[in-house]
Amino acid sequence: MNRPAFVLWFTGLSGAGKSTLAEAVARELERRGVNHEVLDGDVVRENLSKGLSFSKDDRDINVRRIGWVARTLARHGCIAICAAISPYRAIRDEIRAASDAFVEVYIQVTLDVAEGRDVKGLYARARAGEIPNFTGIDDPYEEPLTPEIVCSTADQTVEQSAAHVIAECVRLGHLS
Amino acid sequence: MNRPAFVLWFTGLSGAGKSTLAEAVARELERRGVNHEVLDGDVVRENLSKGLSFSKDDRDINVRRIGWVARTLARHGCIAICAAISPYRAIRDEIRAASDAFVEVYIQVTLDVAEGRDVKGLYARARAGEIPNFTGIDDPYEEPLTPEIVCSTADQTVEQSAAHVIAECVRLGHLS
Numbered sequence: 028m029n030r031p032a033f034v035l036w037f038t039g040l041s042g043a044g045k046s047t048l049a050e051a052v053a054r055e056l057e058r059r060g061v062n063h064e065v066l067d068g069d070v071v072r073e074n075l076s077k078g079l080s081f082s083k084d085d086r087d088i089n090v091r092r093i094g095w096v097a098r099t100l101a102r103h104g105c106i107a108i109c110a111a112i113s114p115y116r117a118i119r120d121e122i123r124a125a126s127d128a129f130v131e132v133y134i135q136v137t138l139d140v141a142e143g144r145d146v147k148g149l150y151a152r153a154r155a156g157e158i159p160n161f162t163g164i165d166d167p168y169e170e171p172l173t174p175e176i177v178c179s180t181a182d183q184t185v186e187q188s189a190a191h192v193i194a195e196c197v198r199l200g201h202l203s
Numbered sequence: 204m205n206r207p208a209f210v211l212w213f214t215g216l217s218g219a220g221k222s223t224l225a226e227a228v229a230r231e232l233e234r235r236g237v238n239h240e241v242l243d244g245d246v247v248r249e250n251l252s253k254g255l256s257f258s259k260d261d262r263d264i265n266v267r268r269i270g271w272v273a274r275t276l277a278r279h280g281c282i283a284i285c286a287a288i289s290p291y292r293a294i295r296d297e298i299r300a301a302s303d304a305f306v307e308v309y310i311q312v313t314l315d316v317a318e319g320r321d322v323k324g325l326y327a328r329a330r331a332g333e334i335p336n337f338t339g340i341d342d343p344y345e346e347p348l349t350p351e352i353v354c355s356t357a358d359q360t361v362e363q364s365a366a367h368v369i370a371e372c373v374r375l376g377h378l379s
Contacts, residue, residue: 062279074271075251077264088253095250096272103238103281 032062032106033201034097034126035192038113038171039134040163041149042141044180044188048134049110051189056106061202064100066093068111081160087118094122101127114162116169130201132192133174138163140181175199208238208282209377210273210302211368214289214347215310216339217325218317220356220364221286224310227365229284237378240276242269244287257336263294270298277303290338292345306377308368309350314339316357351375 035052037045049065056063068089072079075092079085090113097107113119123129141163142150153161160166176195178188196202211228213221225241232239244265248255251268255261266289273283289295299305317339318326329337336342352371354364372378 064275064279075268092251096275099240099272100276100279103240103276103279105279105281 032101032104033128033130033196034094034101034122035106035108035130035132035196036097036113036119036122037108037110037132037134038119038174040136040138040141040168041112041161042144042146043134043136044178044185045110045112045134047185048132048178048180048188048192049108051185052192053108055189055193056108059202061106062104063106063108066097066100066107066109066111068093068109068113071096071111081158081166083115083160083166086112086160087115090115090118091122094118094125098122098126112162112168114166114168116171119171128201130176130196130199131171131174132176132178133171135170135177135179136181208277208280209304209306209372210270210277210298211282211284211306211308211372212273212289212295212298213284213286213308213310214295214350216312216314216317216344217288217337218320218322219310219312220354220361221288221310223361224308224354224356224364224368225284225286227361228368231365231369232282232284235378237282238280239282239284242273242276242283242285242287244269244285244289247272247287257334257342259291259336259342262336263291266291266294267298270294270301274298274302288338288344290342290344292347295347304377306352306372306375307347307350308352308354309347311346311353311355312357 037049039045046067053065071093076089093109097109100107152158153164162168213225215221222243229241247269252265269285273285276283328334329340338344
């Protein structure tokens with residue numbers, strides 16, 4: 028049987044850099060030969076939650092589903108790297124409590140920075156009222172109070188942030 | 204990295220014995236120290252598809268979600284044992300096509316036998332019109348045309364069926 032792995036949960040605003048950093052961490056795990064899977068919020072939504080809205084209730088359902096798949100994978104020795112805004116603290120803590128091992132990575136950027144990037148043009152559409160319940164605009168983002176890892180992607184390259192995440196996972200005893 | 208495993212997909216009428224046989228096969232894999240997970244239709248529905256109905260569209264969505272989780276687990280070296288009525292051939296074949304390795308186990312019992320067991324009292328409720336779209340009553344069950352494995356749970360003990368499934372998985376080269 029495989030050794031249990033852990034859930035590596037990236038949370039932060041849209042545009043904070045969650046998916047980019049998740050992919051960079053995945054590349055480093057690949058290089059090390061460590062079993063892993065990236066569960067990106069958008070991809071999971073397509074496969075598990077099509078039809079759900081971005082209301083609080085539907086977001087909670089989507090995030091819970093990611094959490095369920097992630098901890099199932101982790102139980103079978105696969106590091107489950109999740110990248111989802113997951114704006115509500117209570118749901119993240121619920122998933123933490125249900126997981127055998129959970130590492131929360133807060134991608135900390137200001138709304139100004141995230142909105143300034145606006146890679147997908149979503150903030151502009153949200154400001155124009157075209158996307159309701161947009162996190163940071165008309166829906167809250169609840170910062171983690173005691174995340175295991177904090178990354179400030181505004182001050183670091185992707186490579187620096189990825190190296191920080193890996194180093195912290197080692198320090199926490201989840202990676203050797 | 205783990206070696207890829209396979210999706211072991213049990214299909215058949217309600218009451219055919221899918222969950223019972225899936226658990227028996229899981230116990231044997233446990234005994235052999237082989238990494239596995241049972242994805243039972245009812246359990247997955249609770250975690251991934253709460254709120255979905257038993258209409259054809261909603262059943263398809265639920266079965267597709269089980270398939271997505273199953274092949275993700277299989278990619279990471281975990282034998283994903285799925286037990287879901289999965290009544291429609293096209294959706295099962297779609298999941299087969301999307302999986303790296305897929306073994307379909309048809310639990311073949313007549314409607315008479317399945318309805319005669321009626322462990323959960325569901326057939327009685329379906330006959331009384333309390334459960335619409337019930338497979339075998341007012342919704343079709345499409346038999347697999349070329350399943351890798353057929354089990355006739357009416358003529359075999361659970362142990363015999365489980366031994367047959369394991370032996371066939373070995374013969375097919377999926378287990379050693």
